[in-house]
Amino acid sequence: MRTGGCIRHVGRVMGCLGSGVILFGKGFAMLKIHRAEERATKRAAEDLFTGDVFQDEVLVGEAPSRMRATNVTFNPGARTAWHQHPVGQTLWAVAGVGRVQVEGGPVEELRPGDTAIIPPNARHWHGAAPDRIFTHLAMSETGEDGGGTEWFEKVSDADYSR
Numbered sequence: 001m002r003t004g005g006c007i008r009h010v011g012r013v014m015g016c017l018g019s020g021v022i023l024f025g026k027g028f029a030m031l032k033i034h035r036a037e038e039r040a041t042k043r044a045a046e047d048l049f050t051g052d053v054f055q056d057e058v059l060v061g062e063a064p065s066r067m068r069a070t071n072v073t074f075n076p077g078a079r080t081a082w083h084q085h086p087v088g089q090t091l092w093a094v095a096g097v098g099r100v101q102v103e104g105g106p107v108e109e110l111r112p113g114d115t116a117i118i119p120p121n122a123r124h125w126h127g128a129a130p131d132r133i134f135t136h137l138a139m140s141e142t143g144e145d146g147g148g149t150e151w152f153e154k155v156s157d158a159d160y161s162r
Contacts, residue, residue, distance in 0.1 A: 044072070048151050050160075051078025051127070058137065066141040068148075073135040074098070079127025079160060082152040086143030091116040091126060091136045098134035099160070100126040107162045110136065125155045 036056075044053035051074065058069040066087070071094065082103070091100060091110065098110040103123040110116060110126075118124050128134035142148045 048081050048083075049078060049127075050081070050154055051075055053078045053080075053127075066143075067139065068141070069137060069139045071135060072138050073133065074128035076128050076132055077130050077160075079155055080125045081154045082123050082125050084121050084123050084150050084152075085118070085140045086120060086145075086147050086150075087141040088120040088122070089118045089124075089138060089140040091118070091138055094135040094137060096134035097129040097132040098126060098136060099129055100124065101159070101162070107160075110134070123152065125159075127155075127160075130161075 039057050042055045042057075044055050053075070054073045056071040056073075058071055060068055074096075079099070091098075093110040093112050093114040093116075095112055099107050100110055100116045100118075101107045101124060102118060108116070109129070116126070126136070126138075140149070
């Protein structure tokens, strides 16, 4: 139960809120909870996306973790530019209907519950179907050298419509 900024269980204080993070200490594993209301939704960069795209940060890993996870919502027809990740990327479809393509392959449809696993350094794009909103959880890691996503040109209407 949460009371007065602290977590209590059977009358014992188990952890207290500090700087928006709940830390459980003494006798408990360290657990951090970052509250959603502390992170605003961001509009995606226009030079890296086509259409209206919104991002909700879920996780930016702290060493030794290199994981990054973002919930991304695409309006109909919106999509990323071509890009690649040094350790690959995993997309978990949450809502709506989406599309994903690895360069040279077919455009694939994604529906809620589908998981797309994109190999390391594979140029690809993803986004919403032309007539549907789409949300996915995008997960990737930085490379051993700390490098992240490498961005390329925007996806043409012809590539998107394949």
